[in-house]
Amino acid sequence: MIELEGLTKRFGSKVAVDHLSFQVRPGIVTGFLGPNGAGKSTTMRMMLDLDNPTSGTVRIDGKHYRDLQEPLKYIGALLDAKAMHGGRSAYNNLLCLAQSNRIPSSRVDEVLDMVGLSAVAKKKSKGFSLGMGQRLGIASALLGDPEILMFDEPVNGLDPEGIHWIRNLMKALASEGRTIFVSSHLMSEMALTADHLIVIGQGKLLADTSMADFIQENSRSYTRLRSPQFERLRDVLHQEGFTAVETSGGVLEIDGATTEELGELAARHQVVLHELSSQRASLEEAFMQMTAGSVEYHAHSDRDPAAEPPAVGAGWGETWNKPGSNDTEGK
Amino acid sequence: MASVPAVLTSEWTKIRSVSSTTWTLISAFVVTVVMGAALSALLNATFDDLSEAEQATFDPTFVSFSGTVLGQLAMVVFGVLVVGTEYSSGMIRTSLAAVPQRATFLFSKITVAGVLALVVGLLTSFVSFFLSQAMLGDRGTDIGADNVLRAVVGGGLYMGLIAIFSMGVAAMLRSSMLSLGILMPFFFLVSQILAAVPGAKDVARYFPDQAGSKIMQVVPDAMNTDPAPYGPWGGLGIMVLWVLAAVLGGFLVLKNRDA
Numbered sequence: 306m307i308e309l310e311g312l313t314k315r316f317g318s319k320v321a322v323d324h325l326s327f328q329v330r331p332g333i334v335t336g337f338l339g340p341n342g343a344g345k346s347t348t349m350r351m352m353l354d355l356d357n358p359t360s361g362t363v364r365i366d367g368k369h370y371r372d373l374q375e376p377l378k379y380i381g382a383l384l385d386a387k388a389m390h391g392g393r394s395a396y397n398n399l400l401c402l403a404q405s406n407r408i409p410s411s412r413v414d415e416v417l418d419m420v421g422l423s424a425v426a427k428k429k430s431k432g433f434s435l436g437m438g439q440r441l442g443i444a445s446a447l448l449g450d451p452e453i454l455m456f457d458e459p460v461n462g463l464d465p466e467g468i469h470w471i472r473n474l475m476k477a478l479a480s481e482g483r484t485i486f487v488s489s490h491l492m493s494e495m496a497l498t499a500d501h502l503i504v505i506g507q508g509k510l511l512a513d514t515s516m517a518d519f520i521q522e523n524s525r526s527y528t529r530l531r532s533p534q535f536e537r538l539r540d541v542l543h544q545e546g547f548t549a550v551e552t553s554g555g556v557l558e559i560d561g562a563t564t565e566e567l568g569e570l571a572a573r574h575q576v577v578l579h580e581l582s583s584q585r586a587s588l589e590e591a592f593m594q595m596t597a598g599s600v601e602y603h604a605h606s607d608r609d610p611a612a613e614p615p616a617v618g619a620g621w622g623e624t625w626n627k628p629g630s631n632d633t634e635g636k
Numbered sequence: 637m638a639s640v641p642a643v644l645t646s647e648w649t650k651i652r653s654v655s656s657t658t659w660t661l662i663s664a665f666v667v668t669v670v671m672g673a674a675l676s677a678l679l680n681a682t683f684d685d686l687s688e689a690e691q692a693t694f695d696p697t698f699v700s701f702s703g704t705v706l707g708q709l710a711m712v713v714f715g716v717l718v719v720g721t722e723y724s725s726g727m728i729r730t731s732l733a734a735v736p737q738r739a740t741f742l743f744s745k746i747t748v749a750g751v752l753a754l755v756v757g758l759l760t761s762f763v764s765f766f767l768s769q770a771m772l773g774d775r776g777t778d779i780g781a782d783n784v785l786r787a788v789v790g791g792g793l794y795m796g797l798i799a800i801f802s803m804g805v806a807a808m809l810r811s812s813m814l815s816l817g818i819l820m821p822f823f824f825l826v827s828q829i830l831a832a833v834p835g836a837k838d839v840a841r842y843f844p845d846q847a848g849s850k851i852m853q854v855v856p857d858a859m860n861t862d863p864a865p866y867g868p869w870g871g872l873g874i875m876v877l878w879v880l881a882a883v884l885g886g887f888l889v890l891k892n893r894d895a
Contacts, residue, residue: 350729354732355732355733356895357892371736375638376734377734384729387725388729389725390721392654393650393654394653401653402646402730404642404645405638405642405646405734405735406734445730
């Protein structure tokens with residue numbers, strides 16, 4: 306269990322992390338999502354006591370990181386794949402970490418085997434590819450057999466086989482009852498691995514919700530209809546009380562109706578359909594809308610955001626600048 | 637708290653598993669010994685060409701440490717790399733995640749590397765002394781003579797302290813390149829030049845290398861050097877203060893700054 310309370314980090318006047326409070330619970334994979342520069346890595350560094358917070362606290366199983374005896378046995382982290390000495394062999398890089406936390410050296414061979422690096426254990430790590438470096442970093446995180454594991458963008462630089470491997474590894478570790486906290490800027494990646502989601506933008510908490518709820522709330526599902534009898538279909542839908550939104554190419558989108566209902570409706574009125582499909586807005590879109598909102602909010606923070614939604618504000622500004630498009634300019 | 641013996645073991649593994657340790661320490665040994673022996677042989681051959689003052693204050697012990705001027709640079713590189721590569725490789729974040737207690741981490745590292753540097757320094761100074769005395773022949777001295785053992789042991793301490801000083805500086809600057817860029821010219825040029833400039837030398841004699849090297853002299857004001865307002869142990873004391881200041885500075889930087 307990791308608990309953050311009012312965690313804040315300022316770099317000069319820039320606020321990188323802004324009063325973050327959330328909990329990371331055991332037994333599940335918690336995704337930590339945000340666009341690049343949202344403050345994910347800074348937050349993770351503060352969780353490991355590498356960066357000093359401006360204010361707020363992080364507690365690992367109720368303790369400050371610095372008070373943990375042999376922290377690798379509590380929490381393992383992959384922050385940066387290149388955070389190893391390139392002139393040292395993979396084995397020795399792990400051995401010195403193991404020794405500092407009184408972990409037996411046999412465990413070094415074990416984790417190297419787990420990540421598939423046994424064959425290159427005696428090779429200097431500077432010759433490693435990004436993917437191998439990532440595996441070595443994961444090996445170091447697993448070294449102390451910790452209850453909590455933290456991965457910062459673990460799939461970066463991995464090939465498809467490697468990505469598949471890390472996904473399954475995280476799920477397997479969570480199913481053993483461990484706490485898994487993994488960051489990403491890709492919603493699609495999170496949708497495949499995470500059970501719980503924490504979304505931040507501009508250092509602020511935007512969402513703290515289960516993956517299922519996030520999908521429920523944020524992915525609009527609708528039915529898509531196409532017909533050669535476009536006008537008739539629209540009238541029929543209108544009569545029956547459905548709100549159809551017309552999009553380009555003679556496509557109608559209907560919210561809040563099942564494909565069964567609409568198909569039967571069309572049959573009753575003998576309307577020919579060329580398409581009847583159930584659609585779902587992608588989670589990536591939902592995530593982008595959510596974080597774009599936080600960016601917009603900051604850009605207009607000198608105004609009252611409630612009085613004037615940013616989108617309307619932008620449209621209004623465009624009209625103003627276009628000569629002739631405004632009535633008052635003609636006079 | 638982290639177990640200190642465990643962290644010491646870990647730091648020893650770090651030091652012995654990189655090749656820079658071997659080549660810097662071997663360089664320090666070879667350069668100091670070879671240059672000391674060569675200059676001893678040269679001075680022995682050209683003794684009659686020395687000025688009267690130099691002949692009067694001829695110090696065969698001090699002469700055997702002539703190679704220190706160059707050999708200490710390898711010690712500087714060793715000290716800087718021990719600390720600096722943690723930063724340049726990014727290993728520092730992994731290391732501090734494993735040992736979050738900054739004091740335990742830094743002082744264990746400096747202890748292990750410092751002891752190794754002192755051992756190599758002592759070995760270097762004894763070999764340098766005996767080889768140079770062989771080169772000096774009749775003009776040489778004996779390890780049993782007054783103050784000679786003090787000077788030879790002091791020569792080893794000097795080498796070790798230079799390395800520890802460099803570790804402190806590297807911890808303060810958090811960069812190998814920057815630390816080497818400052819320390820190498822300082823010890824090789826700036827300090828040597830200032831020590832020869834009237835006016836500036838009153839300040840330069842309190843620099844760590846100038847003060848510390850006093851311990852290697854047996855004859856007062858050896859080789860007609862300027863008299864200093866401190867004795868051999870006083871000089872070494874000044875150097876130790878520099879080393880403590882650098883290490884403390886390095887610790888404060890590590891403690892207060894983000895890794």
